[in-house]
Amino acid sequence: MEQTGPSSFNITINGRRVEAARGEVVLQVARRAGIQIPTLCDHPAVEAFGSCRLCMVEVTKEEWKGWKGLMTACLYPVAQGLIIETDSESVHHVRRNVLDLLLARCPDSELIRRLAAEYGVTRTSFVQRENPDLCILCGLCTRVCETAATSAITTTRRGHDREVGTPWGGPPPDCIGCLGCAHVCPTGHITFEDKGLTRTIWGREFELQRCSDCGKPLPLTRDQVDFLARRQQLDPSYLSRCADCQRRSVAQTMGRIARWHQLGLVQEEAEVAQ
């Protein structure tokens, strides 16, 4: 791989000259230039993975004498003199195929149906999967869990049987119930429920932390509070009161200071504080 040469240069995307820096990938540069490339498994919080294959673009260079390659924009590093096509016929062809396959896998997904329709695929030409669910196996949930939490979920088994799951299929012992996986899932496959003081996800029940002032459930589980306090090196007392109570107490303090101010007591208070 090229490691020498200038740190920033121009590349061509769809006939437009666009500035790029060494170390960037095609997707980053295109997005910055306002050129849309569809993605499913991309998320800024995690490293690119290239599993959904939807961001395929055509890559070539002057000196490649007409040779062109189809590459994933999320992983392909930019280089000087690169010529990218994001909407050519061969790019559309490969995206149509990808969406055709995804439609066979997840015929009930709104997002997949909408994307497929955009590329002119309304019915899959493959055999539709029996008992389909909404998981496209992009692995975004497992990567977010790895980055933001505890790697409690992963893809399990192989081939046809590959699926996102928990150790031995049971309630995941390392899960902290942060809901990161559910919120980033592009198709909404991962479901959860918050009911009273209990949160249920991946077949495990979590107890929600309660506000130490008013007793209302916080949107964090007890395991999540322990995890965040440890990993982010934050005093657990920061994660014990709800926003309403925090706001009320800061307003009361500020109101008290304002009252002193009106009574001309602020100076004395400052002296007392010293």
Place this chain on the structure above:
Amino acid sequence: MSSLRLVVQPHYCIGCRACEMACAFTHGKDGQVGASRCRTLTVGKDEYVPVLCLQCDHAACVQVCPVEAITQDPATRIVHVDQDRCVRCMACTVACPFGNMHFDPNGNHVHKCDLCTDHGDYPRCAMFCPTRCLSVERIEQGAP
């Protein structure tokens, strides 16, 4: 290079909530009114306090975020949430010791006061405050 600081003087507040209205209208989208980042609380008889983000240095929300979606701009010192990076774990809404990180269930995202950086560079709440309870101070770079 100077940065903005919002100055709150609660003894001037008359509880008119013009700040909340200005904020909600400024942060609306697609012709819809948004959620206010500023909350005016009643703390006594005719005593009101507008509570909004203090743009802390070493903020708890920045520290608690497990995906580094919340950052402080070193030049303007405004604490900013990167909505694309956020995984909606809600830790920041609890961690803020002043309750100034809000969650908008309609838009399904967290939001906080951005000092109207994307809306003309002058905080609208201060612009509409009739009593100068909320006002803006420019701080030169390097000053405390």
